[in-house]
Amino acid sequence: MSQPTPVMPAPEAPVKSLAKPEMKRTREGFGHGLLELGEKRPNVFVLVGDLSGSTNVSFFAEKFPDRFLQIGIAEQNMMCVAAGLAALGKIPYLATYGAFASCRSADQMRVTVAYTDLPVKIGGAHGGISVGPDGATHQAMEEIAIVRSIPNMKLIVPCDYWETKKATIAMADDPHPNYIRFGREPVPVVTDANTPFTLGKANVLREGKDIALIACGVMVYEALVAADALAERGIQARVVNMHTLKPIDVDAIERAARECGAIVTAEEHQVNGGLGGAVAEVVVRTHPVPMELVAVHDRFGRSGKQEELMAAFGIKSPDVIAAAERALRRKKG
Amino acid sequence: MPRLQLSLDELRERALFVRRDIITLLARSQSGHSGGPLSSTDFGTALFFHEMDVNPERLDDPGRDLWHFSIGHVTPVIYSLMAERGYFPLVDLLGFRQFKGHLQGHPSKHDTPGIEVSAGSLGQGLSVCCGMAYGSRFDRSTRRVYCVMGDGEQQEGQIWEASMFAAHYKLDNLCAVIDYNRKQIDGDVQDVLGIAPLADKWRAFGWHVVEVDGHDIPGVLAAFDEARATKGKPTVILAHTVMGKGISFMEDDYKWHGVPPSVEQAEKALAELGTSLASWTRRLETHTARAVTPSANGGAS
Incomplete structure (x- = not known):
C-alpha cells in the first residue's frame, strides 16, 4: 500500500465479550451482502454450483431470480460462464465450496478470469478446518496459497459476519477479479456494522x-x-x-x-x-x-x-x- | 455496422490471403502452430468476412457479434483474420510471438485489441461463450455469439459441462464451430482418444447439429444460415476439414500440428499459394487492410 496507515487512536472494533461472544455465520454475511448488492446494482449476477442453501446465495435467488444462475455441479463451467458475463460488463458472483472454487476450477480462474482480468467475484464457502464433520475433502486449506499466487487476483478472508458482508459489497467496486473466503459454522462476532472496512487496509x-x-x-x-x-x-x-x-x-x-x-x-x-x-x-x-x-x-x-x-x-x-x-x-x- | 457479406470470389481470395499470412508469419516467428490455422482458414474467413457483424473501428460497439476461439493455439489464423478484417495493421503479423510485438502465442485481451477474453488452456471457451450468450439474451440484444473449438479439445470434460448448460438454457444465439480435422498433437484423434460419434453426442446433449465440409465456403455459409434460423437450442457446426489444408506437404499430417515451417518450407508453401516470402512480407509491410470493403482487397498476389 502506498498510503501510510494512520496510527489508530483506539481499537477499531468494540469487542463486547470475548468470553461469551455473539456467534454468527460468515456465509450469512455473504448472502446478506449479495442481497444488498442486488438492490443497488442491476448488473450483479449470482451463479451457484448446486449449493444455493449452504452458500446462502438462496437469499439473492429468491429476491432476484432473473439474475440468479443455477449452473449445476460444474465448477469449471461456472468460472468461465461468469467470465463471459463479466466480459459483457456484468458483475458476476459465483458461489461454491472453497475446496472446489480454488482447486477444481483453478485453471479457469488463472487463464480465463485472471489473465483476462475480468471482475469475476469468487465466493469460497466452507473455508478452513472449522467446516467440521465433512472431513478433509471439504475443508479448504490451500486457498490463500493458490489464489494469491495468481496475478490480478485479490483475496479477502474476513473475520466475522459483518466483515464478510462489507467485503462482499466492497468487491463490487473493484474492477478486477476477487476471491472471498468464508466459513460454515457460526463464529464469534468481533466487529460491528460500523467498523471500517477498506479492501487492502488492515x-x-x-x-x-x-x-x-x-x-x-x-x-x-x-x-x-x-x-x-x-x-x-x-x-x-x-x-x-x-x-x-x-x-x-x-x-x-x-x-x-x-x-x-x-x-x-x-x-x-x-x-x-x-x-x-x-x-x-x-x-x-x-x-x-x-x-x-x-x-x-x-x-x-x-x-x-x-x-x-x-x-x-x-x-x-x-x-x-x-x-x-x-x-x-x-x-x- | 452491417455484416460484410463478401462475395464467394472475394471470400476465396481472402482465404488465400489468410493462408499466405499464416505461412509468412510462421516463417518469421519460427514458432507456432501450422496445421490447425490452415484447417480453420476457410470457415474462419466465412465467419469474419460474411457471417459476423463486427466493427474493428469501434471495438466496444454494443451491437457487435462476439467471437471467441477456444482453441487459443490457432493464433496464426486468428491474427490473420483480425488483421485482414482491419483490427490492426497487417505489418503487426510479422511480430507474432515476438517480445516486442502485441501478438502473444495465445490470444491475450490486454495485448491485442479486439480479443474479448484471453484463451489458451483448452476446454474453457465454450463456457465463456455461454456466459456471453446468456448475458446478451438477458440484455435483449440481438447479437450472436460464435465459438470455435477443436476436435481434440472435445476430450476436455468442461466442453460437456458447457454443452449441457447451453442446451438447458436454450441459448439459440450461440453457434459453435468445431474444426474437425481429425488430428491432434500426438496423432489421429481416434487413436489418441476417440471422440466419435461426435454428431450423435452433441445431438444427445440437446444441440442442433450441422455437418459441413469446412473448406466449402458456400456450404459453410449455408450452415451459418441454418444456425441463425434454429430457435430454442444452440447450434454446433461440425466443420470437416483437413489439417494443413492448402499446403501439399502439410495436409493431413499430425506432425504439423504444433510446428512452423522452416524458411525453405515456407518458400515452397508460398509458391504453392502463388507468391513468395519476399513479396508477401512486402505486402504485409506496406498494405493496410483497414476499412475493408467488398471492392477493396488491398493486396498484391
Whole structure:
C-alpha cells in the first residue's frame, strides 16, 4: 500500500465479550451482502454450483431470480460462464465450496478470469478446518496459497459476519477479479456494522507494543483471546486483522515489525504459502524480526467438531499464546 | 455496422490471403502452430468476412457479434483474420510471438485489441461463450455469439459441462464451430482418444447439429444460415476439414500440428499459394487492410 496507515487512536472494533461472544455465520454475511448488492446494482449476477442453501446465495435467488444462475455441479463451467458475463460488463458472483472454487476450477480462474482480468467475484464457502464433520475433502486449506499466487487476483478472508458482508459489497467496486473466503459454522462476532472496512487496509483491533498478532478469518477471535491472556501477564499484544491477503497491507506489517519487534501470524490454513508466508515476505524485506506461524502444518483435515479440530490441529488461542512466548523469547535472546 | 457479406470470389481470395499470412508469419516467428490455422482458414474467413457483424473501428460497439476461439493455439489464423478484417495493421503479423510485438502465442485481451477474453488452456471457451450468450439474451440484444473449438479439445470434460448448460438454457444465439480435422498433437484423434460419434453426442446433449465440409465456403455459409434460423437450442457446426489444408506437404499430417515451417518450407508453401516470402512480407509491410470493403482487397498476389 502506498498510503501510510494512520496510527489508530483506539481499537477499531468494540469487542463486547470475548468470553461469551455473539456467534454468527460468515456465509450469512455473504448472502446478506449479495442481497444488498442486488438492490443497488442491476448488473450483479449470482451463479451457484448446486449449493444455493449452504452458500446462502438462496437469499439473492429468491429476491432476484432473473439474475440468479443455477449452473449445476460444474465448477469449471461456472468460472468461465461468469467470465463471459463479466466480459459483457456484468458483475458476476459465483458461489461454491472453497475446496472446489480454488482447486477444481483453478485453471479457469488463472487463464480465463485472471489473465483476462475480468471482475469475476469468487465466493469460497466452507473455508478452513472449522467446516467440521465433512472431513478433509471439504475443508479448504490451500486457498490463500493458490489464489494469491495468481496475478490480478485479490483475496479477502474476513473475520466475522459483518466483515464478510462489507467485503462482499466492497468487491463490487473493484474492477478486477476477487476471491472471498468464508466459513460454515457460526463464529464469534468481533466487529460491528460500523467498523471500517477498506479492501487492502488492515484493521488494528487492539493496540500493543510488545508483540503483534496478525490474523485472518476466525483466527482473529483466537488472537484477541490470546491477547487478553497475554495482557494478564503484562504483555501488551497488538492484534491486526489482516482481512485482505492480497494486496497485503505492507505498511501495517512493517509498522507491526518496527513497533512490536516480534510477530505471530494465525490462520486456519496450511502453513505453506498462507498468511504467515505472506507476512514473512514483507517482514524480511522491510524490518526482519522473530516470527512464529500458527497454522495447519502440512496435513489434511479430518472429521470432527469445529472446536476439537481446531484444538487438535493447533490453531486455538493457547497455540497463539505459546507461539507468542516463543517469539518473545527469540526477541529477547 | 452491417455484416460484410463478401462475395464467394472475394471470400476465396481472402482465404488465400489468410493462408499466405499464416505461412509468412510462421516463417518469421519460427514458432507456432501450422496445421490447425490452415484447417480453420476457410470457415474462419466465412465467419469474419460474411457471417459476423463486427466493427474493428469501434471495438466496444454494443451491437457487435462476439467471437471467441477456444482453441487459443490457432493464433496464426486468428491474427490473420483480425488483421485482414482491419483490427490492426497487417505489418503487426510479422511480430507474432515476438517480445516486442502485441501478438502473444495465445490470444491475450490486454495485448491485442479486439480479443474479448484471453484463451489458451483448452476446454474453457465454450463456457465463456455461454456466459456471453446468456448475458446478451438477458440484455435483449440481438447479437450472436460464435465459438470455435477443436476436435481434440472435445476430450476436455468442461466442453460437456458447457454443452449441457447451453442446451438447458436454450441459448439459440450461440453457434459453435468445431474444426474437425481429425488430428491432434500426438496423432489421429481416434487413436489418441476417440471422440466419435461426435454428431450423435452433441445431438444427445440437446444441440442442433450441422455437418459441413469446412473448406466449402458456400456450404459453410449455408450452415451459418441454418444456425441463425434454429430457435430454442444452440447450434454446433461440425466443420470437416483437413489439417494443413492448402499446403501439399502439410495436409493431413499430425506432425504439423504444433510446428512452423522452416524458411525453405515456407518458400515452397508460398509458391504453392502463388507468391513468395519476399513479396508477401512486402505486402504485409506496406498494405493496410483497414476499412475493408467488398471492392477493396488491398493486396498484391
